[in-house]
Amino acid sequence: xxxxxxxxxxxDEQTELxxxxxSRMCSSSIEYIIELVEEGVLEPVTDHVPSQWRFPAxxxxxxxxxxxxxxxxxxxxxxxALALDLLDEIETLEARLHRGERSDNH
Amino acid sequence: MDYKDYYKIMGVERGASQDEIRRAYKKLxxxxxxxxxxxxxxxxxxxxxxxxxxxxxxxxxxxxxxQLGANWQAGQxxxxxxxxxTGFEFHGGGAGGASDFSDFFDSLFGQQFGSGxxxxxxxxxxxxxxxxxxxxxxxIDLEDAYQGATRSISLRAPELDNTGxxxxxxxxxxxxxxxxxxxxxxxxxxxxxxxxxxxxPAGDLYLEIEFNPxxxxxxxxxxxxxxxxxxxxxxxxxxxxxxPTPNGPVDLxxxxxxxxxxxxxxxxxxxxxxxxxxxxxxxxxxxPPSDSEAAKExxxxxxxxxxxxxxxxLGV
Numbered sequence: 001x002x003x004x005x006x007x008x009x010x011x012d013e014q015t016e017l018x019x020x021x022x023s024r025m026c027s028s029s030i031e032y033i034i035e036l037v038e039e040g041v042l043e044p045v046t047d048h049v050p051s052q053w054r055f056p057a058x059x060x061x062x063x064x065x066x067x068x069x070x071x072x073x074x075x076x077x078x079x080x081a082l083a084l085d086l087l088d089e090i091e092t093l094e095a096r097l098h099r100g101e102r103s104d105n106h
Numbered sequence: 107m108d109y110k111d112y113y114k115i116m117g118v119e120r121g122a123s124q125d126e127i128r129r130a131y132k133k134l135x136x137x138x139x140x141x142x143x144x145x146x147x148x149x150x151x152x153x154x155x156x157x158x159x160x161x162x163x164x165x166x167x168x169x170x171x172x173q174l175g176a177n178w179q180a181g182q183x184x185x186x187x188x189x190x191x192t193g194f195e196f197h198g199g200g201a202g203g204a205s206d207f208s209d210f211f212d213s214l215f216g217q218q219f220g221s222g223x224x225x226x227x228x229x230x231x232x233x234x235x236x237x238x239x240x241x242x243x244x245x246i247d248l249e250d251a252y253q254g255a256t257r258s259i260s261l262r263a264p265e266l267d268n269t270g271x272x273x274x275x276x277x278x279x280x281x282x283x284x285x286x287x288x289x290x291x292x293x294x295x296x297x298x299x300x301x302x303x304x305x306x307p308a309g310d311l312y313l314e315i316e317f318n319p320x321x322x323x324x325x326x327x328x329x330x331x332x333x334x335x336x337x338x339x340x341x342x343x344x345x346x347x348x349x350p351t352p353n354g355p356v357d358l359x360x361x362x363x364x365x366x367x368x369x370x371x372x373x374x375x376x377x378x379x380x381x382x383x384x385x386x387x388x389x390x391x392x393x394p395p396s397d398s399e400a401a402k403e404x405x406x407x408x409x410x411x412x413x414x415x416x417x418x419x420l421g422v
Contacts, residue, residue, distance in 0.1 A: 003280045005256055008293035008313065010284050012379075025239060025312065061290060064241075065141045072152075073135055087142065095326050099386075 016045065016054040026064045033063065039077045041066055041084060107209045109184035112158035112171065120172070124163070131159040157207045167215060184210060237300035237309035244293075244313045246283055248320050248330070251377045252352045254285035259313070279311075286379040287315045288328050323352065328383025330376045335392045336360060351375055351385055358387060366391040 023030045034050055036042045042063060044053035065087075066080045075083070113120050116130045137143060138152040145151065161167045178184065244259055260278050267273045279298065287293075292312045299309025317325055324331040334349060344362035348355050351372070358370065369386045376383020396402045408414075 003258075003278070005280045005282050006295050006298070007282050008284075008295040010287060011292045011294055011312075014380075025310075027239060057292075060292065068141055069139065072139055072156075073132075083142070098324055099326060099331055 011057045011060070013057065015057040017057065017059065019044075019050050019053045019055070022055050022059060022063060025060055026067060028063065028067050032067065035077060036063060036066055039081050041077070041081045107184055107213060109178040109182045110154075110158070110208060110210045111178065112161050115154050115158040116162060124165070127159070127162045131155065131163070135159075153207075157211050160207070161211070161215070171214065185213075234304035234306040235302060236306045237302040239309040239312060240299040241312045241314065243316050244281070244283070245316050245318050246287070247318050248323055248325060248377075249352050250283055251287050251315075251317070252285065255283045257281055257283055261311075281313065283315070286328075286377060286382075288377055288379075288383075289315060289317050289325060291315045322350065325377075328377040328379055328381075329386060330383060331386045331388060333390050334358075334387045336364070336366075336389045338391055338393065340364075341366065341389060341391050349387055360389065364389055 017025070019030055019033050023033045030050070033042065037044060037050075037053070042055060042059050044055050046052060046054050062084060066077075066084060069075060069083055070077065070080050113122070116122075116127060116134065118126055118130050122130070134155045135152070138145060138148045138155060140149045140152055143152070161171050240261070242259065242261055244257055246255060246257065250257075258278055258280050260276060262274050262276050279295070281293070281295065283293070292314050295311040295313065297308045298311035301308045322332060330352065332349070332351075334347075336345075336347065339345075340347060340360055341364045342362065344364070345360050346357050347360060349358040349372075353375070356372070356375075358372070360370070364370075366389055369388055372385040372387065374382045375385035394401060396405050
């Protein structure tokens with residue numbers, strides 16, 4: 001049987017997500033997304049009322065990680081925000097290590 | 107099916123208190139959480155620990171599990187004894203995820219979970235509800251990001267069969283990976299998630315791109331790094347050398363007096379996109395072995411004639 005090849009839509013840097021799309025894509029409520037913005041975990045590119053918020057595509061990963069951490073490890077939102085910041089920092093450091101940079105290069 | 111030693115997975119004694127079990131779980135959950143952990147098998151371990159805790163945290167399930175006896179070895183072929191669960195009463199509340207657990211778990215507790223979900227399923231059937239979105243990872247090679255590719259992906263997803271039990275269905279999709287993707291990006295496949303209920307649309311499937319580790323390139327966003335061995339004379343005198351790139355070899359000019367560890371940028375030869383990444387070539391100066399009298403003689407000659415002290419800036 002010949003299979004059809006599916007063509008998806010790439011969610012790249014140009015993609016912006018509304019609060020509705022974001023909440024649906026990470027299976028959480030709109031209220032939860034608003035909480036994440038208030039905690040500073042997510043930053044909408046446009047800072048109006050929630051219904052007009054637009055999020056960069058990277059917010060999807062962040063919101064999903066936040067909700068998993070909160071659910072799986074039973075930590076509160078402030079703890080989640082701290083964990084995410086530390087994870088970001090580790091990622092930055094690892095990327096530098098990866099590129100073979102020395103820490104005194106900056 | 108293999109017997110699972112939940113106590114061993116949690117690293118606790120069979121006589122451990124509920125508090126000890128909870129503490130062990132919290133520790134292991136933090137250690138193996140796939141979003142946090144750097145362990146290679148984090149996801150597998152996290153699920154295993156979650157399954158063990160699902161049983162041991164619940165005194166009813168724990169008692170039923172304990173009654174199988176302590177003589178089983180992990181991995182031993184296991185069939186639940188007939189009527190093994192008579193006399194135990196289970197409360198539902200398997201908040202999803204039951205299908206993520208092992209066959210061993212399902213054979214012991216699956217029935218209860220299954221009927222629970224079926225009830226939930228039926229009560230929702232009267233509503234119109236959009237199907238759930240699904241998420242999966244797809245591993246590609248760096249070259250696929252340069253050229254685009256088609257990948258077959260096997261997905262396993264829990265579904266309710268017509269008797270209301272949770273069964274795992276496998277399906278294979280062929281998906282086009284567009285040129286220019288980078289690590290962590292997602293591809294949305296509309297309508298490939300769970301079917302909707304009451305005539306509502308199906309959910310979407312999101313594929314997260316992950317690169318297989320490459321034997322010679324390192325990837326950082328859309329930039330690609332390559333360690334390039336060069337000889338001391340190529341670095342000192344300058345040279346044009348052949349350099350591999352994911353799009354095929356190119357000629358690279360090395361300037362005289364090139365230092366090892368610096369970066370030579372090949373603009374736009376990283377992963378293609380509207381703003382493509384760059385390819386960075388990092389020269390690594392390699393010394394020819396002094397394994398012959400002729401080679402030794404050349405090194406001695408350099409020693410005598412170059413008067414080079416690489417440690418002068420250290421003040422010695």
